[in-house]
Structures are given as C-alpha cells and as structure tokens.
Amino acid sequence: MPNWLKSCIKLTTKEKRVSKKCTRHLQPDIPRAPPFKGMDITFLGTSSGSPTHKRNVSSLVLHLVTGEQWMFDAGEATQVQIRHCRTASMGRINRIFITHMHGDHIWGLPGLLSSLLIGIEECNQLHLYGPSSLDEWIKSTIRMSRTILPRNKLVFHPLDARQKGHFVIVDDDNYTVHACPIKHTIPCWGYVVEEKKTKGNIDAAKLTLMGIAPGPIYKQIKDQWDQDLIVLSDGIVLDRKSIMSEPKEGRKLVILGDTCDPSNIQEISMDANAIVHECTLPESMAHLSRQRGHSTATMAAKFASKIRAKSLVLNHFSPRFCDDTLRKELDLASRHYKGNIILASDFGIFQVAPNKSKSVG
Ligand SMILES: [Zn+2]
Ligand SMILES: [Zn+2]
Structure with a gap:
C-alpha cells in the first residue's frame, strides 16, 4: 500500500472504534430503518448526471x-453516503454491479x-460485475494514483457488450442474478435478482397425530421438501402436501x-415483485427520449405494466425536477400502471415484500 494511503486510512482496531464514535454525531437526520424484510433496498443516490442539494x-x-x-452502481461520493446511512455497511458489501x-x-x-x-473496512473478497472497459479504467486509475489493490481480493466479471440476450452471472444456494x-x-x-424457492414449514401437530414424533425424522422430511412423495428410512411414504406447506416462491x-x-429484459422480468426504473426526463421531453437514451415516468410505468410488476420504484431524476414537478410526473404515470409507484429518495428504504406461502392442504 502506498504511504499516502497507509498514513490516512490504515487504522488500528482501537483507532477505528474512536473514529466511528467521533463521526456519529455528524450524521444527518436520517430516519430509522423499518424491520428488515429480507430484500430491502437503501437508495444512496437518486439524481442523474450530477448531485443536487437533496440527491x-x-x-x-x-x-x-x-x-x-450488494451494491448497484457507485456514483461520486457513494462511500460518503454509506457513512451517513444507518443500514448499508462497507464491511458487508461483497458484490458490486455496475450498469454502464x-x-x-x-x-x-x-x-x-x-x-x-x-x-478501514477490509473485506475478504469482492466481486465486481460490469462492462469489460471497467477493468481497464479501474486499473489505470489505481495505477496512476500509485495505489496497489491486493490482486486476490478483487474478482472482476466482465459483461460482454456483444452478447445480445440475458445470461446468468450469479447462481448460488440462495440467489440467481441475470444480466x-x-x-x-x-x-x-x-x-x-431472483431468490430461490425456500422450504415449506412442517405441520408438527398433524405429524404427531399420525404417530410421527419430533426428532431426527423431521430432518428426513425437510430434506425432501421439493418432492411430491416423501419416503422415510423405514419405508413409510408420506404425501408432502398433507404435512408441509408449499415451498415459498x-x-x-x-x-x-x-x-x-x-424491452430486451422483458422476458426474464415478467411478474417481478418490483422494478427499479430510471425517470430522467419530464413528459414534455418524451420526444427526445431515444436521442438522450432516457425514460419518462410514463415510459417506466408502461414497462412496469407490461411485465406485471407489483411495484415500480422510480429513480435517477434529472436535477431539473423539484418535488412538485415530480408529483405531476407520477400522476401521469399512474394512468398507465395500476401497481404501487414509489419515488426513490436518498437514504430512503424500499422493502420487497415476501411472497406468501400456501398453508398445508
Ligand atoms: Zn445516469
Ligand atoms: Zn447513462
């Protein structure tokens, strides 16, 4: 690590504690987070082009x-926003996805x-996804500022601009991510980002009535949560639907x-619980959308309706918008989409509500 950086940010554990304590009072008045729902978004920046005094x-x-x-995009001063935020934490970020x-x-x-x-906040390994040119840009910026990043900690996953359709970039036990x-x-x-199906719950009362008491046998049952018929080690066969709730989508x-x-992403976005869509242009500039490469709230609403999304979250607002003009855009958009429309704000939290699991039949 170069000396200039070492002397500035390489702190001892004790120094980190003191630094956190000293800076806490500098945080702006940010509302407390609601109880976590398992898929929550914290918006760190919602302006397009350049920052405003609110975004x-x-x-x-x-x-x-x-x-x-997981972070999506990292505009200027993103790490300052994280420091002000109650929910996002530098030490927990393990994937960063860049859109362009x-x-x-x-x-x-x-x-x-x-x-x-x-x-200050060291992580074990960081996966970075983005255009292939991102790699060259990062490397030259890091090199020219005489910084050395540990090679094995940053794993870059380039996205090939020549690839026309969608492709899987993350597939682990819990999630799949398509680009x-x-x-x-x-x-x-x-x-x-898709969550994988999760196990249904065992109806213990019903099993007890059937003479199956809680114990290691419950693990055998749980392990076969995705089968229609559950076969126990003693040969007994159970109908899964009668003793377990349906797996949760x-x-x-x-x-x-x-x-x-x-529209290219439409097929894999169908029936989304939520979509985060840009809203750079006012309706009066809709005729410039192709030339500028941006959308209006109405265009976003039409797409959310097309994919039958439950919620539409608008962000990436032009600095030309103020609260009043944004509300007018929202009114126009709501004519084309019947779900919830939310205007994102910096430090605002949007929670993707969990799907309901069907009870035991
Ligand atoms: Zn932009
Ligand atoms: Zn852009």
Missing part, C-alpha cells in the same frame, strides 16, 4: 437474508474499492441502468 448520484444497496449487501460507464454511475468506484480492499443489455447511448445492462427484483428501451 447524490446513482447508487443503491440491496440487503439480503444472507446478511450480504457513465460517470454518474462509476466515479465513486475507485475510492470505494480502495477503502473496501485496503482501507441483460438494455438500450442507452452506450452499452448498458439491467439486472434481475422467491422474490424477483429488476434493477435497470439508464435506458430509453428496456
């Missing part, structure tokens, strides 16, 4: 049941990476980068 540039953090926090190379989505990344990988190119003025991607969340036409 920073693009970034959001997705909080997951696993305790992981425009500055309002990436200019906070080099500083953030340096803090995450060699600084898909969407139309903007430069190569840009949208992401679909996972949630689907669509997070788009800047776009004037996301």
Whole structure:
C-alpha cells in the first residue's frame, strides 16, 4: 500500500472504534430503518448526471437474508453516503454491479474499492460485475494514483457488450442474478435478482397425530421438501402436501441502468415483485427520449405494466425536477400502471415484500 494511503486510512482496531464514535454525531437526520424484510433496498443516490442539494448520484444497496449487501452502481461520493446511512455497511458489501460507464454511475468506484480492499473496512473478497472497459479504467486509475489493490481480493466479471440476450452471472444456494443489455447511448445492462424457492414449514401437530414424533425424522422430511412423495428410512411414504406447506416462491427484483428501451429484459422480468426504473426526463421531453437514451415516468410505468410488476420504484431524476414537478410526473404515470409507484429518495428504504406461502392442504 502506498504511504499516502497507509498514513490516512490504515487504522488500528482501537483507532477505528474512536473514529466511528467521533463521526456519529455528524450524521444527518436520517430516519430509522423499518424491520428488515429480507430484500430491502437503501437508495444512496437518486439524481442523474450530477448531485443536487437533496440527491447524490446513482447508487443503491440491496440487503439480503444472507446478511450480504450488494451494491448497484457507485456514483461520486457513494462511500460518503454509506457513512451517513444507518443500514448499508462497507464491511458487508461483497458484490458490486455496475450498469454502464457513465460517470454518474462509476466515479465513486475507485475510492470505494480502495477503502473496501485496503482501507478501514477490509473485506475478504469482492466481486465486481460490469462492462469489460471497467477493468481497464479501474486499473489505470489505481495505477496512476500509485495505489496497489491486493490482486486476490478483487474478482472482476466482465459483461460482454456483444452478447445480445440475458445470461446468468450469479447462481448460488440462495440467489440467481441475470444480466441483460438494455438500450442507452452506450452499452448498458439491467439486472434481475431472483431468490430461490425456500422450504415449506412442517405441520408438527398433524405429524404427531399420525404417530410421527419430533426428532431426527423431521430432518428426513425437510430434506425432501421439493418432492411430491416423501419416503422415510423405514419405508413409510408420506404425501408432502398433507404435512408441509408449499415451498415459498422467491422474490424477483429488476434493477435497470439508464435506458430509453428496456424491452430486451422483458422476458426474464415478467411478474417481478418490483422494478427499479430510471425517470430522467419530464413528459414534455418524451420526444427526445431515444436521442438522450432516457425514460419518462410514463415510459417506466408502461414497462412496469407490461411485465406485471407489483411495484415500480422510480429513480435517477434529472436535477431539473423539484418535488412538485415530480408529483405531476407520477400522476401521469399512474394512468398507465395500476401497481404501487414509489419515488426513490436518498437514504430512503424500499422493502420487497415476501411472497406468501400456501398453508398445508
Ligand atoms: Zn445516469
Ligand atoms: Zn447513462
């Protein structure tokens, strides 16, 4: 690590504690987070192009049941926003997804990476997904600022702009993430995060009535949660539906980068629980949407309706908007979409409600 950085940010554990204590009183008045619902989004920046006095540039953090926090885009001063935030935490971020190379989505990344990988909040391994040119940009920025990032800690997953359809970029025990190119003025991607199905609950009362007492046998039953018939080690066969609630369908969340036409991602976004869609232009500039590569609230509403999304969260607002003009745009959009429409705000939290599981039949 270069000396300039070492002397500034490499703190001892005791120094970190003192630093946290000293800066706590500097936090702006940010509302407390509601009880966690397992798929919550904290918006760190909701302005497009440049920050305003109320909004920073693009970034959001997705909080997951696993305790992981995934970041989508990292505009300038994103790490300052995290420091002010009650929910997002530098030490928990293990994946960063970048939608495209425009500055309002990436200019906070080099500083953030340096803090995450060699600084105050060290993480074990960080996965970074984004356009292939991102790798070169990061490397040259890091090199020219005479910083050295530990090689094995940062894993870069380049997205190929020549690939037309969607493709899987994360597939673990709990989640699948698809990336898909969407139309903007430069190569840009949208992401679909899907929770995997989760086990149903055992009806212990019913099993006891059947003479099956709680014990290791419950594990045998639980392990076969995705089968129609459950076969126990003594040969007894049980109808799963009569002793377990249905497996719970996972949630689907669509997070788009800047776009004037996301139709490419439509197929994998169908029936999403929520979509985060940009809203850069006012309706009066709708005729410029293709040329600018951006959307109006009405365009976002039409797409949310097309994919039958339960909620539409609008973000990436032009600095030309004020609260009043945004409300007018929202009124226009609500004519084209019957679900919830939410206007994102910095430090605002949106919770993707869990799907309901069907009870034992
Ligand atoms: Zn942008
Ligand atoms: Zn852009």
